[in-house]
Amino acid sequence: MQDTAQSTPSLQRQMVDLATPLAPVEGYNLTALRDVRILRSDRPLSRAPVLYDPGIVIVLQGRKRGFLGDEVYLYDAQHYLAVSVPVPFSMETDASAEEPLLAIYLRLDFKVAAELMMKLDECGPVGDAIPRGLMSTPMDEGLAHAVLRFLKVMNSPLESVILGPDVVREIYFRVLTGEQGSSMRAALTRRGHFGKIAKAIRTIHACFDQKLDIGHLADEAGMSPTSFHAHFKAVTSTSPIQYLKTTRLHQARLIMVRSGVTAAVASAQVGYESPSQFSREFKRMFGRGPSEEASRMKHAFARPDPSPHGLYVAAH
Known part of the structure; x- marks a missing residue:
């Protein structure tokens, strides 16, 4: 077993x-x-919904807590997500x-991760580990x-470009x-x-603006609707319909922040037929109306660049 890094004040300060x-x-x-x-927040932020791309979050100072179903995921100077x-x-x-x-x-580079996993598999199979979509883990030395x-x-413009990818690869190796x-x-x-559920999730993110038939997704996964619903909830702690709704609302928020369009335009672009239903569900999720939330995001946080996966990492 690897030694957990009890980060000394000197190491953390560096x-x-x-x-x-x-x-x-x-x-x-x-x-x-x-x-x-590199994320920075100068204030405490109350519990709010987020949607992360696949990736790794390493907190250097401060603390975050994630809540999924009954699970609490701590990530701080001693734990990464x-x-x-x-x-x-x-x-x-x-x-x-x-x-x-x-x-x-x-943000996870699947090509780099796949290359590393192939080499690791050559050294020994992964075994019967249970796959997990989200995990908080103590940081080892x-x-x-x-x-x-x-x-x-990263503090050297030249080294960040030339050596940065190799050190990122090492971080992937340490996590894997x-x-x-x-x-x-x-x-x-x-x-x-x-x-099978991961494939359905990819379909939802690729086609969230279209009319998605959950029954069809279950058929593609080779499951009955009941089994599909149960396994989907086991991975995401939510139902397929709620997951689709959550994805659309996060995407709409990103569109409004990045493009400056109205709530009505954003709602149509993510697949809502009723602007009033969109506004109700948006406020229920984010605690603010679409225009107010978009304005808050624009003024309070730096905008992320567009994600190739079409996802938004909320600035919390």
């Missing part, structure tokens, strides 16, 4: 000092690497102006030092061989029922 200049503004700060952003399939959950943040939350978000090297590299790495590897290889 990480924070290196991350601070990389995150000059609140929200997601872009880096020289397309799939890596790994996401293997897009899962809508709620999250809250502990931060202050004196000690802002600082975190690294690495190997990962902690890889993160420190990564931050040092860490305490819950086998569960993530099993998820990314999409084994058994998890794989």
Whole structure:
């Protein structure tokens, strides 16, 4: 078993000092690497719905808590969060102006992950680990030092471009061989029922603006509607219909923030036929009406660049 990194004040201080200049503004700060952003938040943020791309979140200062069903996922300076399939959950943040939350978000590069998993499989099979869509894991010593090297590299414009991808690859390796790495590897290889549900999730994200027949998705997965519903909920902690609705609402928020369109236009673009129903469901999810929430997001946080997966990582 790998040793858990009980981050010394010196090691954590080094990480924070290196991350601070990389995150000059609140929200997601872009880096020289397309799939890596540095998050900063100067205030505590109350529990709110989010939807993450598959990826890794490494908190350097502050604390986040994710809530999915009855599970609570802590990620702080001692724990990181790994996401293997897009899962809508709620999250809250502990931060202050004196000690802002600082975190690294690495959107998963499936090609790099697949290459590493092939090499790892050559050294031994993954075994019978249960695939999981979301996991919070203690940071071991190997990962902690890889993160420190990564931050040092990212502070050099030349090194970030030339050496950055190699250090990111090492971080992937540390996660895939860490305490819950086998569960993530099993998820990314999409084994058994998890794989069938992962395929349905990909279809929902690719076609959320269309009329999706949940029964058809169940047929494609080779399951009865009842079995499909049960396995879908086991992976995402929500029903297929609710997952589709959540995806549409997150996408609509992104469209309004990024393109400045009205709620009516955004609702139509994500597949709603009734603007009034869209507004009701949007307010129920985000706690604010569409226009108010879009305005808040524009003024409070840096806008992310468009995701190739069509997903939005909320700036919380």
